[in-house]
Amino acid sequence: MDAAPQDTQSKKASKTIPVTVIAYVGDSAIVEWEDSEDLHRCTLPADIVKPKMTAEELANGIPYGLPLAEIVTFSASAVEFSRRMHQAGLWTADDIRRNPQRVFRALQAMYAVDVATLMQKIRTYEMEVNNA
Numbered sequence: 666m667d668a669a670p671q672d673t674q675s676k677k678a679s680k681t682i683p684v685t686v687i688a689y690v691g692d693s694a695i696v697e698w699e700d701s702e703d704l705h706r707c708t709l710p711a712d713i714v715k716p717k718m719t720a721e722e723l724a725n726g727i728p729y730g731l732p733l734a735e736i737v738t739f740s741a742s743a744v745e746f747s748r749r750m751h752q753a754g755l756w757t758a759d760d761i762r763r764n765p766q767r768v769f770r771a772l773q774a775m776y777a778v779d780v781a782t783l784m785q786k787i788r789t790y791e792m793e794v795n796n797a
Contacts, residue, residue, distance in 0.1 A: 679719040679720070679721060680719065680720070681717035681719055682698045682717060682718060682720060683698065683716065683717055684696045684697070684714065684715070684717065684718050684723070685698070686714060687706065689711055692710060692711055692712070693708050693709065693710060693711055694709055694710075694711040694714045695707070695708050695729055696709055696714055696718075696723070698718075698723060703734070705728075706728075706730055707723060707726025707727055707728050708726055709723075709725070709726040709727075731787065731790065736786045736787065736790050737783055737786065739776070739779050740782075741775050741776060741779065746771075746775060749771040749775045750768070750771050752771070753767045753768075753771045754767065755767055755768060
């Protein structure tokens with residue numbers, strides 16, 4: 666009797682992702698990698714960490730850090746940006762080139778409320794995680 670054909674998917678090599686070890690903590694390692702969406706970190710057993718790992722291997726790690734994309738929303742809009750820039754006296758390309766510090770202040774003013782909201786959402790997230 667012939668052996669059953671092997672699953673062709675298992676024969677295909679999984680794509681590997683370059684991984685950087687950020688720190689070793691006891692028998693664990695915090696690793697970092699980048700994909701098209703973001704930088705990611707997770708904690709894995711140190712003895713399984715390799716310079717290149719598959720997405721499946723990395724998915725088995727414990728996520729490291731806050732899931733900011735899930736926690737944060739920004740309320741700033743292009744209209745708000747325009748208003749803040751004009752309030753800062755920034756109307757032309759020359760205005761912007763000559764006054765980068767004003768651009769920075771306009772951006773800070775625009776996002777100040779969002780930073781306060783971020784801090785509150787982080788506190789809420791931590792309470793939910795710690796009480797789960």
